[in-house]
Amino acid sequence: MAEKKGTVPFSGTPEQEAQLMQVIAQHKEDKGALMPVMQKAQDIYGYLPIEVQTMIAKGLGVSLEEVYGVATFYSQFSLYPKGQYKISVCLGTACYVKGAGDVFDRLVQKLGIKSGECTPDGKFSLEACRCIGACGLAPVMTVNDDVYGKLTVDDIDEILGKYNA
Amino acid sequence: MYRSHVLVCGGTGCTSSGSEQLVSVLEQEIAKQGLSEEVKVVKTGCFGLCALGPIMIVYPEGSFYSMVKPEDIPEIVSEHLLKGRIVKRLLYSETVADDSVKSLNETDFYKKQQRVALRNCGVINPENIDEYIGFDGYQALGKVLTEMTPDQVIQTIKDSGLRGRGGGGFPTGLKWSFAAANDADQKYVCCNADEGDPGAFMDRSILEGDPHVLIEAMTIAGYAIGASQGYVYIRAEYPIAVKRLQIAIDQAREYGLLGKNIFDSGFDFDMELRLGAGAFVCGEETALMTSIEGHRGEPRPRPPFPAVKGLFGKPTVLNNVETYANVPRIILNGAEWFASMGTEKSKGTKVFALGGKIHNTGLVEVPMGTTLREIIEEIGGGIPNGKKFKAAQTGGPSGGCIPANLIDTEIDYDNLIAIGSMMGSGGLIVMDEDTCMVDIAKFFLEFTVDESCGKCTPCRVGTKRMYEMLDKITKGNATMEDLDKLEELCYFVKANSLCGLGQTAPNPVLSTLKYFRHEYEAHIKDKTCPAGVCKGLVRYSIDADKCKGCTLCARVCPVGAIEGTVKNPHVIHTEKCIKCGACMEKCRFDAISKK
Numbered sequence: 001m002a003e004k005k006g007t008v009p010f011s012g013t014p015e016q017e018a019q020l021m022q023v024i025a026q027h028k029e030d031k032g033a034l035m036p037v038m039q040k041a042q043d044i045y046g047y048l049p050i051e052v053q054t055m056i057a058k059g060l061g062v063s064l065e066e067v068y069g070v071a072t073f074y075s076q077f078s079l080y081p082k083g084q085y086k087i088s089v090c091l092g093t094a095c096y097v098k099g100a101g102d103v104f105d106r107l108v109q110k111l112g113i114k115s116g117e118c119t120p121d122g123k124f125s126l127e128a129c130r131c132i133g134a135c136g137l138a139p140v141m142t143v144n145d146d147v148y149g150k151l152t153v154d155d156i157d158e159i160l161g162k163y164n165a
Numbered sequence: 166m167y168r169s170h171v172l173v174c175g176g177t178g179c180t181s182s183g184s185e186q187l188v189s190v191l192e193q194e195i196a197k198q199g200l201s202e203e204v205k206v207v208k209t210g211c212f213g214l215c216a217l218g219p220i221m222i223v224y225p226e227g228s229f230y231s232m233v234k235p236e237d238i239p240e241i242v243s244e245h246l247l248k249g250r251i252v253k254r255l256l257y258s259e260t261v262a263d264d265s266v267k268s269l270n271e272t273d274f275y276k277k278q279q280r281v282a283l284r285n286c287g288v289i290n291p292e293n294i295d296e297y298i299g300f301d302g303y304q305a306l307g308k309v310l311t312e313m314t315p316d317q318v319i320q321t322i323k324d325s326g327l328r329g330r331g332g333g334g335f336p337t338g339l340k341w342s343f344a345a346a347n348d349a350d351q352k353y354v355c356c357n358a359d360e361g362d363p364g365a366f367m368d369r370s371i372l373e374g375d376p377h378v379l380i381e382a383m384t385i386a387g388y389a390i391g392a393s394q395g396y397v398y399i400r401a402e403y404p405i406a407v408k409r410l411q412i413a414i415d416q417a418r419e420y421g422l423l424g425k426n427i428f429d430s431g432f433d434f435d436m437e438l439r440l441g442a443g444a445f446v447c448g449e450e451t452a453l454m455t456s457i458e459g460h461r462g463e464p465r466p467r468p469p470f471p472a473v474k475g476l477f478g479k480p481t482v483l484n485n486v487e488t489y490a491n492v493p494r495i496i497l498n499g500a501e502w503f504a505s506m507g508t509e510k511s512k513g514t515k516v517f518a519l520g521g522k523i524h525n526t527g528l529v530e531v532p533m534g535t536t537l538r539e540i541i542e543e544i545g546g547g548i549p550n551g552k553k554f555k556a557a558q559t560g561g562p563s564g565g566c567i568p569a570n571l572i573d574t575e576i577d578y579d580n581l582i583a584i585g586s587m588m589g590s591g592g593l594i595v596m597d598e599d600t601c602m603v604d605i606a607k608f609f610l611e612f613t614v615d616e617s618c619g620k621c622t623p624c625r626v627g628t629k630r631m632y633e634m635l636d637k638i639t640k641g642n643a644t645m646e647d648l649d650k651l652e653e654l655c656y657f658v659k660a661n662s663l664c665g666l667g668q669t670a671p672n673p674v675l676s677t678l679k680y681f682r683h684e685y686e687a688h689i690k691d692k693t694c695p696a697g698v699c700k701g702l703v704r705y706s707i708d709a710d711k712c713k714g715c716t717l718c719a720r721v722c723p724v725g726a727i728e729g730t731v732k733n734p735h736v737i738h739t740e741k742c743i744k745c746g747a748c749m750e751k752c753r754f755d756a757i758s759k760k
Contacts, residue, residue: 031477032439034459039401039440066460073461073618074442076401092363093558093594094520096608102746130445130612132402133366135520135592136178136215136527147181153750 083125092131176211210374286374326512331485362561560589563669565676624667
């Protein structure tokens, strides 16, 4: 079964915090700085747990509610850690009419997790995304920065195998 | 001077197909064969024919190599680049006719196209400002700043008839004139590069293939309305585009084409990138500005329109990437030139992203008024696997489906609205007979439910209820009364939502109801899905005459729903079947069918 989402304890390092403080100092005076800071914070920590959101709120002088509101509005921000390998299946229209739904279902079945979840060993996380603009290669999925196009359901085992080795 | 240039596509499509590796192998091989002084490799933007990637073109011959693999490179280098013998085996098959090699512009895919917005894509190296300048780049800006008044610029854009390429089709010149008319200490020029319509990727290709055109056009817009600052709101999901645009901005600053006193005219303009974070509603103009300001990207009621109170409460002009990409050409070639292309009310060209069940998936740019048939059958090469064309979807989640009997419609803004769809940003998804129209409507509603920002009730609750009704229909649990309720709700959500997202969300349902009502009725009355897509209604069965009793299906069935003995016809127990389709996929005798 998939690990319960909220139970991973926060394990930020002092180095990460120093990096974040530097980012905040750089952007503090910019108009509309909140989103760029949150994007960089997610690059540093991999996700935006409440501890990180609190640091951002204090650093920029905005309320935690504001930060949390933005974090939950945009699909790019994650409140939970992602897997070592982030799998995104494009469920845009072009991919969908070419069978991306079946590819996604197979991944759900193979990994035993649903969209937005992470496998218990922290290896894979799965999400559906909306169009990465590679419609010429539909259906498409990405594993971290690797792109796999013109997929069929039968390709999934081989692709997962590469990362399981 | 180089004797030959090898252009390799570095767009997202071809990069995903391995073009980066191709470039490095190519450069190594060229060095190995001692041709580094004679042959130059250029990584360009998108050529448009993404289905055939990775693509490379060798000039001066113009030989178009498609689906090139690293192992083909030594042969291309030694045969073509060294000895001058084109490797016909590896050319795009359409360019090889009998014994001669056709030019790319004579192939079906390219010959009807007219490239204005995409003119530099696949031609220049997007990471080198000198190449853009070499193709008349920044000349329009020079002309505007040294020879024209802001009013003349706006009048030229008005006369050209250019309309917004991002969705609504509002006249661009008019929009600029509104913002110009408002006095303020600060105004802004924004670009919507948050291409959210699933299935559309023309903006991405322009940003990747010709980023300077956007900088030039936004600076021109800044001069026209009196703004000194620009923002580009760009999708974080487009890493290559973000990188190249940032490089382009840095280069333009270095050349004095952005910053203070551009062309010694006393005009200042600079711009900044803001990354979107994955919210479809941020394509709506007021939501986009709220997002740049750093808040949840919720739309605001209009009026006040952005031309009066936009970004940070100041007068703002917002256009999308493709709209801007037309501007420098209009300034250089004149409004009459642009207005000579297209139809009465839709001028110029439009880029379409061809996707779905079609041979030549990719980007095409055609004059407005080109028929759907020309795009699908001639340029797109028709439907693969001998299937029949069923419908084309335009306008993404805000648009509708155009049925086969309207394939001769001339595509422009007004014709598409008249038949219940819309231009949107230009995604064009082709569907064949294996596509269920109810399922497609449900697919789009699932999307809008997900992307509705939740601010206004008609959209937040209405789209959800619509989705639930569609779900009921695809599972065979609906009545004809539900269908009436669904239609009524569509009109309600359309009339009462705050922004474009909600107002257009019912379009996929309404257009499929209009043209494919019989499919909805089949789901409801006969409890069947004519296209065999809706899992809840599909029944798998084995044709006893065709079944050889090989037992393969029984072995792959994950739930043990197939029974039978060796060499005797097998049977599927439908009450156990989970409709995964594994048996049908594996059957070698074509004995399993779904209805």
